[in-house]
Every structure is written in structure tokens, then in C-alpha cells.
Amino acid sequence: MSLGRFLLRRFIMLVxxxxxxSFVIFGAVYLAPGNPxxxxxxxxxxxxxxxxxxxxxxxxxxxxxxxxxxxxxNALQGDLGISITNRADVSTLIATRIPTTAGLVLYASxxxxxxxxxxxxxxxxxxxxxDMTTVIVSAVSAAIPAFVAAIxxxxxxxxxxxxxxxxxxxxxxxxxxxxxxxxxxxxxxxALAIVARVTRAAxxxxxxxxxxxxxxxxxxxxxxxxxKHVMRNAAIPITTVSGVTIASLIAxxxxxxxxxxxxxxxxxxxxxxxxxxxAVVQGISLLLVTAFVVVNTLVxxxxxxxxxxxxxxxxxx
Amino acid sequence: MAEAGGARIPxxxxxxxxxxxxxxxxxxTVLHGVSLAIRPGESLGLVGESGSGKSMTARAVDRLLPPGxxxxxxxxxxxxAVSGLSGARLKxxxxxxxxxxxxxxxxxxxxxxxxxxxxxxxxxNLGVSSESARGRAVDALAQVGIxxxxxxxxxxxxxxxxxxxxxxxxAAALLTEPDLVLADEPTTALDVTTQxxxxxxxxxxxxxxxxxxxxITHDLDLAAAVCDRTAVMYAGQIMEVRDSALLHTDPLxxxxxxxxxxxxxxxxxxxxxxxxxxxxxxxxxxxxxxxAFAPRCSYVQEVCRTARPALLELDGGVTRCARAxxxxxxxxxxxx
Amino acid sequence: xxxxxxxxPATVERARRRTLLGSIGVVGWxxxxxxxxxxxxxxxxxxxxxxDPTQSDLSLSYVGPDGGHVLGYDAQGRxxxxxxxxxxxxxxxxxxxxxxxxxxxxxxxxxxxxxRRGLTDxxxxxxxxxxxxxPGILLAILAAAVFGASLVAATLAIAIAYTPYVARxxxxxxxxxxxxxxxxxxxxxGASALSICGRHLVPNMLPLxxxxxxxxxxxxxxxxxxxxxxxLGVQPPDPNWGVMISENQAGILQGYPLPALxxxxxxxxxxxxxxxxxxxxxxxxxxx
Numbered sequence: 051m052s053l054g055r056f057l058l059r060r061f062i063m064l065v066x067x068x069x070x071x072s073f074v075i076f077g078a079v080y081l082a083p084g085n086p087x088x089x090x091x092x093x094x095x096x097x098x099x100x101x102x103x104x105x106x107x108x109x110x111x112x113x114x115x116x117x118x119x120x121x122x123x124n125a126l127q128g129d130l131g132i133s134i135t136n137r138a139d140v141s142t143l144i145a146t147r148i149p150t151t152a153g154l155v156l157y158a159s160x161x162x163x164x165x166x167x168x169x170x171x172x173x174x175x176x177x178x179x180x181d182m183t184t185v186i187v188s189a190v191s192a193a194i195p196a197f198v199a200a201i202x203x204x205x206x207x208x209x210x211x212x213x214x215x216x217x218x219x220x221x222x223x224x225x226x227x228x229x230x231x232x233x234x235x236x237x238x239x240x241a242l243a244i245v246a247r248v249t250r251a252a253x254x255x256x257x258x259x260x261x262x263x264x265x266x267x268x269x270x271x272x273x274x275x276x277x278k279h280v281m282r283n284a285a286i287p288i289t290t291v292s293g294v295t296i297a298s299l300i301a302x303x304x305x306x307x308x309x310x311x312x313x314x315x316x317x318x319x320x321x322x323x324x325x326x327x328x329a330v331v332q333g334i335s336l337l338l339v340t341a342f343v344v345v346n347t348l349v350x351x352x353x354x355x356x357x358x359x360x361x362x363x364x365x366x367x
Numbered sequence: 368m369a370e371a372g373g374a375r376i377p378x379x380x381x382x383x384x385x386x387x388x389x390x391x392x393x394x395x396t397v398l399h400g401v402s403l404a405i406r407p408g409e410s411l412g413l414v415g416e417s418g419s420g421k422s423m424t425a426r427a428v429d430r431l432l433p434p435g436x437x438x439x440x441x442x443x444x445x446x447x448a449v450s451g452l453s454g455a456r457l458k459x460x461x462x463x464x465x466x467x468x469x470x471x472x473x474x475x476x477x478x479x480x481x482x483x484x485x486x487x488x489x490x491x492n493l494g495v496s497s498e499s500a501r502g503r504a505v506d507a508l509a510q511v512g513i514x515x516x517x518x519x520x521x522x523x524x525x526x527x528x529x530x531x532x533x534x535x536x537x538a539a540a541l542l543t544e545p546d547l548v549l550a551d552e553p554t555t556a557l558d559v560t561t562q563x564x565x566x567x568x569x570x571x572x573x574x575x576x577x578x579x580x581x582x583i584t585h586d587l588d589l590a591a592a593v594c595d596r597t598a599v600m601y602a603g604q605i606m607e608v609r610d611s612a613l614l615h616t617d618p619l620x621x622x623x624x625x626x627x628x629x630x631x632x633x634x635x636x637x638x639x640x641x642x643x644x645x646x647x648x649x650x651x652x653x654x655x656x657x658x659a660f661a662p663r664c665s666y667v668q669e670v671c672r673t674a675r676p677a678l679l680e681l682d683g684g685v686t687r688c689a690r691a692x693x694x695x696x697x698x699x700x701x702x703x
Numbered sequence: 704x705x706x707x708x709x710x711x712p713a714t715v716e717r718a719r720r721r722t723l724l725g726s727i728g729v730v731g732w733x734x735x736x737x738x739x740x741x742x743x744x745x746x747x748x749x750x751x752x753x754x755d756p757t758q759s760d761l762s763l764s765y766v767g768p769d770g771g772h773v774l775g776y777d778a779q780g781r782x783x784x785x786x787x788x789x790x791x792x793x794x795x796x797x798x799x800x801x802x803x804x805x806x807x808x809x810x811x812x813x814x815x816x817x818x819r820r821g822l823t824d825x826x827x828x829x830x831x832x833x834x835x836x837x838p839g840i841l842l843a844i845l846a847a848a849v850f851g852a853s854l855v856a857a858t859l860a861i862a863i864a865y866t867p868y869v870a871r872x873x874x875x876x877x878x879x880x881x882x883x884x885x886x887x888x889x890x891x892x893g894a895s896a897l898s899i900c901g902r903h904l905v906p907n908m909l910p911l912x913x914x915x916x917x918x919x920x921x922x923x924x925x926x927x928x929x930x931x932x933x934x935l936g937v938q939p940p941d942p943n944w945g946v947m948i949s950e951n952q953a954g955i956l957q958g959y960p961l962p963a964l965x966x967x968x969x970x971x972x973x974x975x976x977x978x979x980x981x982x983x984x985x986x987x988x989x990x991x
Contacts, residue, residue: 071836078849193974195925197932198967205955260473267429268488269461279476301838305929320933323848331848343836358523
């Protein structure tokens with residue numbers, strides 16, 4: 051059964067992608083100007099003993115491949131090295147920040163799906179004023195980068211109206227959600243516009259398709275046609291685009307975290323990049339890329355289950 | 368419009384049907400005063416070139432016109448106006464009138480199984496249970512020559528060939544036991560061998576169930592071979608309706624005669640193929656005050672350009688030719 | 704296609720839409736005008752700026768519009784309008800470089816894969832799928848960490864991240880083009896692969912390439928501005944719209960939103976123009 055082969059192939063691609071990405075992340079340190087040691091120390095001057103410790107700890111005298119293997123092996127067990135600036139385990143430092151980023155991305159994803167798909171469906175099924183509005187709103191929102199949305203939201207809802215806080219994480223479950231609302235909206239806005247646009251186009255296209263005519267000619271009730279023929283078929287491109295867009299939120303979250311001074315993975319990544327704390331940069335990059343690739347793979351799998359032509363046939367169009 | 372030779376009430380009665388479509392902001396006429404009638408159990412062929420309006424006629428009958436289209440004239444099914452139907456009456460209409468479309472692959476939902484496709488109308492419209500629908504579907508498939516119906520029901524459309532899929536479409540159309548079947552070029556998208564098979568099945572089923580059929584095609588010979596009567600359309604207008612047997616030997620309209628003469632004859636050799644001069648006219652460009660075929664007609668005279676000819680009953684048929692009475696009997700090419 | 708449209712040989716209407724430029728509509732032309740204007744400003748910005756964009760006077764921090772300073776002063780007491788005008792250069796040149804690089808590399812990969820087909824295509828396609836693993840911003844941050852923050856590093860990183868996407872889109876079109884009969888005819892006549900691709904294949908794909916490039920410019924602008932906003936791209940005191948937003952964000956909290964907002968507006972207007980124009984070009988390319 052080809053479905054099994056399809057799953058296997060996808061899984062292999064997942065593993066290979068991660069290996070290549072981790073290789074790039076690890077190898078980046080070697081591409082850095084200067085020798086690996088200075089890259090790890092971020093150009094700071096370090097005592098001779100510290101240098102010795104570093105060299106041993108990172109096995110800097112071993113061949114590249116061996117070092118890579120060791121690093122990867124450690125990473126898989128949860129050991130991502132030591133942060134130069136904080137002198138603590140990278141894994142521990144990262145772990146405390148994961149919930150913020152995860153919460154932010156999840157919150158934004160919900161908005162993208164609910165509002166984006168919702169608007170798209172409305173625009174796709176109706177004509178006239180409702181549709182025009184969704185088209186214009188989408189076109190403009192799609193062009194608003196997350197950090198621009200962030201400052202406008204801060205200006206209007208935090209400073210002027212005072213409904214939401216302008217920065218910070220908040221404490222406790224409900225307070226955190228309240229703090230994450232503006233950031234989630236900022237993150238979701240342009241993604242939501244893209245999803246709305248694709249949804250509308252997909253639904254429009256399906257409604258005009260011939261097999262819908264067949265269903266109409268057989269007297270099937272309109273509600274059922276919309277559900278089983280229009281939505282069901284449009285779900286294929288909609289899912290793909292939504293999934294890919296949501297995956298991209300993982301990277302853009304960093305910008306929003308900085309804008310709202312949130313204590314998440316993204317902001318920590320940026321700070322570490324600025325201070326050249328490479329171990330942290332590598333660790334967080336690895337984590338984010340893994341999440342990105344996994345989400346994309348899940349989207350592919352979802353696509354295959356929705357469209358029977360894919361699993362049973364050859365590669366996607 | 369009563370047709371000579373039939374005392375029974377027509378199942379489908381179309382009289383002076385004029386349909387306009389919104390094109391780039393304007394309403395343009397795509398069907399000009401189309402009139403035809405089909406009695407129960409009778410088959411009528413509808414022949415014309417692309418753009419002649421034959422598909423549009425079927426869509427108008429089945430209420431599948433695009434939004435914004437306007438309809439004028441009489442369109443009645445079993446005595447009731449089609450446009451006035453709603454609710455339960457409309458549902459009943461839809462189960463009594465079945466349409467078979469041209470390209471089966473485009474007209475069947477690719478992401479749902481054949482079984483779902485076939486059972487849909489039964490379950491949704493007639494409240495049939497899904498097991499019972501499945502059983503009927505298998506029987507229907509057997510009738511169109513598909514033996515392993517149960518297996519086919521579980522398959523997806525892309526796993527079936529074009530010919531098989533068209534047979535499935537026919538079987539699905541017959542599931543609701545319709546009285547009238549509108550077949551819109553059902554075999555055009557298929558290769559010649561499959562065409563013959565599918566036509567044979569359609570014909571057999573028609574006889575077995577006493578179906579009335581509107582058979583739309585661009586192939587005059589095919590229509591004449593399988594239908595009792597044949598109507599010829601040009602530029603959105605009916606040009607002739609005639610008993611199929613008389614269509615070649617004694618056509619009433621120069622256009623029909625020209626199509627017949629253009630057919631290459633295997634038994635004779637000739638220097639050139641006899642084509643009809645000029646380009647086919649689309650319904651949108653049909654003049655309101657002249658015969659649409661005038662620019663290409665070999666029998667054209669002044670009278671043809673003064674007004675659009677009305678449909679004239681003649682010799683058991685109908686023709687839209689200003690010189691019909693003069694040309695009577697003189698148009699038959701004598702071939703075949 | 705729906706029978707209604709197919710039934711009408713609307714040759715007259717179609718002929719009117721046939722020209723590529725005619726098909727982008729009034730809105731498309733407006734976008735094009737905006738884009739040209741911004742490019743011009745990018746070129747002559749330093750010469751038309753009323754004041755020195757780097758001259759700061761902290762006592763004038765966040766002062767509003769007055770006399771010659773139409774948009775007021777930024778956080779460091781510099782003239783906002785001048786910074787916007789001069790900042791156009793780095794804000795536009797970065798995305799331009801990204802587009803040129805990624806379109807070039809992407810086209811090369813796509814045409815090679817489509818031309819050779821077989822193993823080469825399979826290999827390139829697999830490679831592209833794997834390369835998708837890196838979102839542009841992430842790669843830019845990594846590059847900044849390793850090579851130090853700069854516009855060049857960010858630009859290269861994002862160009863590299865975009866290339867697989869471009870290659871994928873163009874590969875499909877290249878495959879279609881390659882399967883057309885004229886290509887086989889040329890091959891049979893003995894024309895070399897290079898000449899067929901260079902003189903026929905790629906030029907025929909030009910509408911799609913241009914449309915794709917236009918859309919990508921918008922994305923590149925957003926990504927690069929974001930990277931500069933994070934402090935990992937263009938470095939202060941060089942004026943740049945993304946940097947200006949981060950420099951002046953504090954002003955919003957303090958009640959002086961103008962500097963940050965005007966920089967944001969510049970970005971949004973340009974991105975909208977590229978997005979809308981790109982979409983229209985894309986549709987026009989599809990209809991060919």
C-alpha cells in the first residue's frame with residue numbers, strides 16, 4: 051500500500067532535513083571568522099585555564115565530524131552545552147522560556163485559523179460588500195510586518211486605551227494570557243491575511259467547479275453541498291497554506307517577543323546573537339528548526355490524508 | 368407549442384425560451400426563442416456547433432444557469448413551470464430530471480468515493496438509508512455493465528478510466544428513476560470505442576425504462592442514429608426539428624443540408640471537402656432582424672435579410688427558414 | 704470551465720487584456736508609480752534630505768514637528784524626515800539584493816532540474832525540500848551571531864533561505880515549458896541546451912519570473928526590516944526604516960509615536976505596493 055511508502059519517505063525526509071539543519075547550525079561556528087575558540091568565547095579574553103577547559107569540554111582538537119557527532123549526540127540527550135554569558139546549562143536556560151514562546155505561537159495559530167479561515171469562508175461564499183471588505187482588509191493586513199503591528203497595537207490598545215499591557219510576561223495563567231494577547235495579534239495579523247486570501251480563493255474556485263454543478267442538478271440541499279463538496283475539497287489547499295503559515299510563526303515569534311519584551315525563546319535567541327553566546331544560539335536554533343520541520347511534516351501528512359489522490363498516486367502537483 | 372403527430376401532453380415543453388446572461392456587466396442573449404417538446408419515452412437529439420446554445424438549453428431546463436441569468440418564455444416540465452418550483456416540488460423535479468454531463472472526471476468529486484457519489488442523491492433527497500442506497504447502487508452499476516460494483520463503490524474517481532466513470536455517472540443518474548434524461552455530450556470526452564459502448568448502454572436503458580432523453584451532441588449522424596427526432600441549433604436559435612429518418616434525405620433547412628453535405632463520403636472521391644463557408648456565429652452576435660445563417664447560406668435571398676424568420680411547422684417538422692416553402696424537398700443531398 | 708464562459712468567443716475582450724502591462728489595471732499602475740517613486744528617493748535621498756540625518760541633539764529628543772522639521776525629531780534629536788529619506792536607500796537596496804540573488808540562483812536550479820529531469824531533477828528537488836528547513840529570519844539571526852550583525856550578512860542569509868522557494872515555483876513552470884513542442888523541435892535541429900534555455904525557455908518564463916520577483920521583494924523587505932529592527936541587520940547610526948522603528952519604540956510609550964509610525968508607514972506602503980502589483984503580474988502571467 052502506497053500510503054505506507056509515502057509515510058516512510060516523509061519520515062526519512064524529516065530526519066535528513068534535521069540532520070542537515072543541525073549540521074549547518076553546528077558548522078556555522080566553524081565558518082565564523084577566527085578560530086572556534088574565539089567564536090565560542092565571543093571574542094572575550096579568557097584565562098588560560100578557562101581556555102583549557104573549553105578546549106577539552108568541546109573537544110576542539112578532535113576532527114570536525116567527530117565533534118559534530120558528539121554535539122548532536124549530546125543535544126539528543128538534552129545537553130546543549132554551556133552559555134558563556136550566564137555560565138549555566140543552555141538546556142535549563144531554554145526550558146524556562148519554552149512555555150512563553152509555545153503559548154504565543156499557539157495563541158497566534160488559533161487566531162490565524164479562527165479569524166483567517168472564518169473571514170475567507172465568509173468572503174468566499176458571499177458576494178458584494180462582505181466580500182469586498184474581506185479582500186481589502188486582507189490585502190492591507192498582509193503587508194503589515196509583525197513588529198509594525200506590534201507598535202500600532204501598543205499605541206492604540208496599551209497606551210491610548212489601556213486595555214492590555216504593553217510589555218512583560220505576566221504571572222499566573224489568566225494574567226499570562228492577557229499579556230500574550232497583543233503579541234499574539236501582532237504575530238497573527240499578516241499570517242491571518244494570507245490564510246484569509248487563500249481560503250477565499252479556494253472556496254470561490256470550488257464553488258465554480260463542475261462537480262458542484264452535478265450535485266446541484268441532483269437536488270442535494272445547498273448546506274450539504276457546501277459542507278461535503280465545497281469545504282471538503284477546499285480544505286486541501288486551505289490546510290496546506292494554514293499549516294505552512296503557522297510554521298513560519300515559529301520564526302517570526304522572535305520579533306514579537308522583542309517588541310513586547312517577552313521572556314521567550316526568540317528574544318533570548320536575539321539577545322544571545324547580539325552577545326555572540328554561540329552555544330545558546332545553536333541550542334535555540336536547533337530547537338526552533340526542529341519545531342519548524344516537524345510542523346511542516348505534519349502538514350504534509352494531513353494533506354495526504356485529505357487528498358486521496360496523493361497517497362495512492364505520485365508526488366504532489 | 369403542440370407538435371404534429373402527438374396527442375399526448377409533452378413531458379418537457381419549451382416555447383420561445385429566451386435566456387440572457389450577464390457578460391461584462393451587460394445582459395447578452397444566449398438563447399433566442401428556443402422551442403422544442405419531448406413526449407414521455409421519446410428521444411430528441413439536439414445538434415449544433417460550439418456556441419450554438421445546446422448546452423445552455425439543457426442547463427436552462429435543469430435550472431443550472433449561472434447567477435444573474437434571466438429567462439423568458441415557457442419552460443414546463445410535466446405541466447408545471449420549472450422556474451416556479453421550490454421546496455419539495457423542486458426536489459421532486461430534480462429526481463425526475465437527471466443530467467449526464469460531458470466530462471465525467473470534472474463532474475465527479477475527486478476526493479470522495481464512488482459509493483458516496485452514487486448514494487448522495489438517494490440519501491439526501493429521497494431519505495433512503497445508506498445500506499439500501501448501496502444495494503441499489505450496485506444494481507445500477509450492473510445495469511451499465513460494471514460487474515464488481517461493491518468493489519467499485521469503495522474506489523475513488525481517479526482509479527477509474529474515463530469510460531468507466533461515465534458509465535458510473537449514467538448509473539448514478541438513473542438511480543432516482545428519472546422520467547427525463549438530459550445527456551450533454553456524454554461521449555465527446557471519450558475515445559471512439561468507448562463512445563460506442565456508452566451509447567449502446569444509454570440506448571438500451573432508454574428502451575428498458577421508457578426514458579425520455581434529450582441527447583445533446585455536435586455529431587449530426589450520431590444523433591440521427593439514436594434519436595427519434597433531431598433538432599438543429601445555430602447561433603442560439605432552433606433552426607430545424609425533424610424526424611431523424613428524414614433529416615438526411617429531406618432536410619427542411621439549408622444549414623442541416625450543408626452539414627450533411629460537408630460530411631466526407633468514403634464511396635466517392637472529390638477534389639476538396641465541401642465545407643460551409645464563413646465562421647460559425649455565436650449566439651451573442653445573432654442579428655435581431657435577419658436570418659442568422661444568411662451570410663453562409665447558399666440559398667440566401669433578400670427576404671432572408673429583412674427579418675428573423677419565425678419557426679414554421681412543415682411536413683411533420685419545424686424549420687426557421689424564410690424560404691422554407693420554396694426549398695421544400697429540394698435540400699436533400701440524396702446521400703445515404 | 705463553466706459552459707457560460709466557454710460558449711462565448713469573446714475575442715475582442717481577450718485581445719484587450721493581452722498586453723502584460725494592460726492587464727495590471729489602474730491599481731497596478733498606481734503601485735508601479737509608488738515603487739518607482741520610492742526607488743528614486745532611495746537614489747537621491749541623501750541629496751534632497753533637508754538636514755543631516757546623523758546629526759543628533761539630545762535636547763531635541765522627541766520634539767514634535769516645528770518649522771523646517773516637518774515630522775519632528777527622533778529619540779536622538781535627529782530630523783525624522785531626513786532619516787526617512789536617506790534610510791530609503793538601505794531599506795530598498797537590501798530587498799533588491801535578496802531578490803536578484805535568490806531569483807538568479809532559483810532560476811538556475813529550476814531550469815537545470817527541469818532540463819535534465821531524471822536523477823538530476825530528483826536530486827535537486829530533494830535538496831530543495833531539505834533546504835526548506837530554514838526560515839529566513841532564523842538564518843539571518845544565525846548569520847548575525849556568527850559573522851557579526853550587518854546588512855550584508857542578513858541579506859545573504861535571507862537570499863539563501865528564499866532560493867529553495869523560488870526554485871520550487873519556477874521548476875513547475877520550467878517543466879511545463881520544457882514539455883512544449885517547440886523545445887523538442889529545437890533539440891532535433893541540434894540547438895544546444897544552453898541556447899534553448901537561454902534564448903527560449905527562460906524568456907518565455909519571464910512573466911512568471913517578474914511576478915515572483917515582485918512578490919518576493921515585499922517579503923524580503925519585511926524580513927530584512929525585521930532583522931534590522933532586532934538590531935542584527937543595519938547598524939545604527941545608519942538610517943534604516945526598520946532600525947528607526949526599534950530606536951523610537953520607546954517614544955510610543957511616552958506619547959511620541961510620530962517617528963516610529965512614519966517609519967512603519969513607509970514600510971507598509973512599499974510592501975503593499977509590491978504585494979498588489981506582484982499579485983496582478985502573477986495573474987497576468989497565468990493567463991498567458
